[in-house]
Amino acid sequence: MTFAVAAVDLGATSGRVMLGTFTDDRVSLREVRRFPNAPVRRTYGGRTELRWNFGDLMEQITEGLREAVRQEPELSGLAVDSWGVDYGLVRSGRQVDDPFHYRDSRTAEVVEETHRRISAARLYRRSGVQPMAINTLYQLLDDHRTGRLAEGDSVLLMPQLVEYALTGVARTEATIASTTGLLGADGAWDLELARELGLPVSALPALVGAGQERVPLFADLGRVLGSDGLTVTAVASHDTASAVAATPLAAGDAYISCGTWGLAGVELEAPFLDEAAYREGFTNEAGYGGRICFQRNLMGLWLLSECVRRWREQGDDQALPQLLAAARSAAGRPVFDVDDPVFAEPGDMPRRIADWYRARDLEPPGFPAEFVRCIVDSLAESFAAALAAASRLTGRPVRRIHVVGGGSRNALLCEAIAKRSGLRVLAGPAEATALGNVLAQAAVAGRVPREPEAVRAVAERSADRTSFG
Template sequence: MTNKTDAGVVAAVDLGATSGRVMLGYVGHNDLRLRPVARFSNGPIRLNENGQPTLHWNMVELYRSVLAGLAVAVGEEPHLRSIGVDSWAVDYALLRRGRMQQLPYHYRDTRTLPAVDATHAVAGPAELYRANGLQFLPFNTLYQLTADLTAGSLDLVDSFLLVPDLVNYWLTGTAVAERSNASTTGLLNVRTREWDAPLIERLGFDVRMFPRLIDAGTRIGALLPEVAGEIRSRGALSVTAVGSHDTASAVVAVPAQGDDFAYISCGTWGLVGVELDSPVLSEAGRAQNFTNEGGVDGRVRYLHNVMGLWLLSESIRAWEHAGESIVLADLLRAAEAVTTPVSVFDADDPRFLAPGDMPRRIREYCVEHDLPVPHSHAALVRSILESLADAFARGIAQASLLSGKTVNVVHIVGGGSQNRLLCQLTANRSGLPVLAGPVEATAIGNVLVQARSEGMLTGPLEELRALVARSVVVEHYSPARTLVRQ
């Protein structure tokens, strides 16, 4: 049992690819509660660069929202103990003398496509996998940096910071890189967990750009006086490094009661995998595009990225753009009522990555692959959820086979855990029981790492997860007895 050494309140800043939130976390012996104090939207903005549209993150506005949320948190809990920040992976800001040079690019921007070939001309995919253990995604940080190098954007740059590290820098004035997110760059050595200086230099980057690495649970520093004044903090308030890649924090909060589990951190993306003590660097793993990303306490998140509920949210966005009024709950009920077979498509097809008319792209995929074309909204949504469940089930089976780890239960955490149809379909297609929840797994994992760093909890991840299991309600889904694969 997790021992009580203290009790208190911390603040989790959780920045997702579509929204952000600030949550208060109350932690003590057998006590784990979250309370949201601020939620705000986050999304790309389009800019014109030399006549070409580009996608960026409005980090200045996002940071303003973070400060506003922290001000509410401090106002409600003046004795706040700590702040922790997590976000999506791979994206970063370029700095010179501590000043951000431009708004960070959004990972869905297409500028990295030519950079992939340029990178592989220096270090091929197999060599990169042996070095970094990272799955191929065309927007991985090393490809983005190659695009910057080619464009001359690195000429006057002396440092770069990933998104959560940038927020921490603006809060504290201390520039560091937390390892779980650094592991998604493709420039961290998978064995040593240090920056891979030889690879960095071969690719043409200045190794001096790369900040000092720290582990989750490390105290980064106190708030800058001007920041403390802006959020009206009455005492010394520190910022603690958490699993700054949101999936790393989410995996901390999986309410597992053994080690025979797979997890799906499901939101915009679906991250499907298992937790290991050491990386798997087999050629078979590379061929299946499995990644070895860093987790809290030196664990390895061995997983595969699936496109996730992005497919559904972009479809809804397209319908609303056409003037329709969409109610998600009604849409899901209609999808659940579909009894005729629907097409199962490859949710990982690259055509689904960029923003745009997702229903049209799905229909085009079906035409090209001689699959029935879903014409109604309900049929298309059912097709999306069946396809995601199929991708999840394949990911679970592959993770188990490639790693040699036995999987007897699947935990779905994050926003996707609320999608009852998706959870049931995942149980059906995987043939395994699914436990769904908590929804706010990322914020919970963020809070737990802070609480342990502050002496409010002790013990390894297993004890932190036991506290989660005692504190949250999960939904159980049993696999259907029969399943007709479509």
């Protein structure tokens, strides 16, 4: 008997609603709706802010779910995953306002103030999460400073904010909570730290694990979608955790989950809190089944997206596949530091890259294909270096790399990763996050054993992969 569910998979540049069907011990995915997810700039009190348009996001999700029900009337349920760190505030069943975008610059002063009170190294020892200005912790402290935090009585991370709009239930799933900087290395909210920083612990909803709880949709919403009785399952709602859950890792394997961001690392059984890991920029985020994603959070395909956007504004409408094809024969350049803060905010990315080279007396790329070649080579170098460091720090040899997410479709990037790492690369699936989302729902429904290895065995049967190197 076919088992069908919907995966609401939200990325920091686009979202999608995927229909997942489980038949004959494998999952097939079908995209039913894809939509852009771009921040909006708004001016409040003389300051330009970067926010998410949550109302538009929910309209797109609702339309996608309606289409999923139309295509599969026996749909059993749905689950939501998204990027980390961002959140919304709610009070008495009402959303306070649109969530801030993590690339908003509001936390710069807060980070410095916080580290004068509690060192970054101490924060790392408590949570295992690399202190970064985008982290939920610093965003909450800025909201506390401005008084915005007092306007809400619950802080809901993005997947659970969507769930709240669908069900009215406030909760926090553990993998997405691990991106906040407020989840202790023991997997529980660090209430002592929250109190020390003056944050209201009552605003942190109860934690649930991936696959531990299903809640019903609002009845009215179910009628709008055309299906009564749908439930929302708490899966590994951090998109990286879902993607890694669907990656068939074996001994000696590492992963690169490459989308807007690039997450490069290895899976561990427990957090690795060594001071050297902190110094070298590694973070410990919760994964499916109690595993730990020990990884560097790196620049991903956003650099390419921003360059393409800028060239289109200037009248060059070449699509990325054309640019990648031209980049194969473009002259190479020394790699640049893709994680330099100068590349962190939206803007004229080709100019910033050229300025980076000029500031170091290096010849910059001259035309779009050369920029693309430089970006691809530099991303590959960043990923290869991160995995070499993860292997050295943990003492675990890395013999093979899985590239999943949108970056797995980029053959030039996968080839460059194989070349710079000297390792075999397996690319795919591109929709690893949605696959992990669907498989977690199948596990809750008893269609797949819950153990990570069993989930991965189904994932391996469900998706093709391409080998490089």
